[in-house]
Amino acid sequence: MAHPPAPAPKPRRGRPRDPERVRRILEAAQRHFNEHGLERASVDAIAADAGVSKMTVYSNFGSKERLFQAVVRDRTAPVVAGVPGAGALDPDQPEKALLAIGARFLALVRGDDALGALRSVYGVAGAQPEVCRAFYEEGPERANGELAAYLRRAHSAGTLKVRNPLQAADLFLSMFLGSGHFRGLLKLELPDSRENRALLREAVRVFMAAYGA
Amino acid sequence: MAHPPAPAPKPRRGRPRDPERVRRILEAAQRHFNEHGLERASVDAIAADAGVSKMTVYSNFGSKERLFQAVVRDRTAPVVAGVPGAGALDPDQPEKALLAIGARFLALVRGDDALGALRSVYGVAGAQPEVCRAFYEEGPERANGELAAYLRRAHSAGTLKVRNPLQAADLFLSMFLGSGHFRGLLKLELPDSRENRALLREAVRVFMAAYGA
DNA sequence: TTGTTACTGGACTATCAAGTACAGTAATTT
DNA sequence: AAATTACTGTACTTGATAGTCCAGTAACAA
Secondary structure, three states: OOOOOOOOOOOOOOOOOOHHHHHHHHHHHHHHHHHHHHHHOOHHHHHHHHOOOHHHHHHHHOOHHHHHHHHHHHHHHHHHHOOOOHHHOOOOOHHHHHHHHHHHHHHHHHOHHHHHHHHHHHHOOOOOHHHHHHHHHHHHHHHHHHHHHHHHHHHHHOOEOOOOHHHHHHHHHHOOOOHHHHHHHOOOOOOOHHHHHHHHHHHHHHHHHHHEO | OOOOOOOOOOOOOOOOOOHHHHHHHHHHHHHHHHHHHHHHOOHHHHHHHHOOOHHHHHHHHOOHHHHHHHHHHHHHHHHHHOOOOHHHOOOOOHHHHHHHHHHHHHHHHHOHHHHHHHHHHHHOOOOOHHHHHHHHHHOHHHHHHHHHHHHHHHHHHOOEOOOOHHHHHHHHHHOOOOHHHHHHHOOOOOOOHHHHHHHHHHHHHHHHHHHEO
């Protein structure tokens, strides 16, 4: 979106880069960064795990930090993409829509992928502001924005009464970031699915009580 | 609470430990761990910052990891202590009480102390389960528990209608862990105080709409 | 075929930090 | 005073790892 799809076809001479190698590096790096964080992950281990020489990592990404940045940017958008799907939801059935959105968001913020990503990005807060900003904008902010768009539509349809859609969206999604999310980030035992369902129902009930038309 | 106040007066021979040095070490370590995390903080720097020899650090704490654990345990309880104060709140004025509790919790989860603590504890998730568990129990779980106790009292007083106090408490406190908290953890710009006040009011309004008697 | 670029694999350097050793000094008990 | 423990300061060992160098090989364009 920010960039035109393919700025230059780049018909250079010599052997072309192997895009599959690049993918393998990104995926291996993602696993290692998720599990150990930026500091403890070793480039040697990542290269070995990707089945690639260390020099290939450096010729493709330049440094460990830039590899980290590439990993974050590479996965943030697709991970969040599955969350809102707010475009397809019916503004006449807000309760149903909120249940769907909440269920997806809850699954996201309990999943190892997002938890690992959060931990590793929190670990570089301050040291790499651009990555943090990009992550925030492509991640939480975007999810909020899409839910807010839905709330606006429902408000126009008269099925909800939402004065400040961004605030309301933030509030709704926040409800899934409580103790269960803490436990996930700390790698403690997670609430079982029964408890998750109860939380989902209650969050929707609370929201409807406050914003129902 | 878990331990009797002073299990042994310990009248040993020789020079006694200097408790002030121990405090200086803990405080310096806290600053460094907050700012850089466990990995990047160096024991030499901590010792220098505390105005203490490195050997003193090791003879008091044994290792960097155990120093880290000591820091976390040392500060978790006091930090959270200021949060609920639910004991002193009037069960007949839940709206007022929730405003007070929410304001304190909001200030907490926006403050550098708690944010740094969260970042560093998230950084050792999995590697140091005991610290994570202790932090969780002394921190979020305890805050939840105290708010839940208040909600129970208000329910008995007939001013609120709360079937599941723990769930409701979790939901209420969660509302302050949304985008603003993300931004804090990522060291991005924080919402201004006007926005914080708006969030506080709205959170209380939403809660009252769902749980008001 | 030739020039050019991508990749391998291993050896190598440089750096940084955890933890130890040790010899001397300070404080405290008996 | 004597024994004992705490602390200092510096130098040291040890281990890990980011990043480089290099010689050789593979794949592609002209």
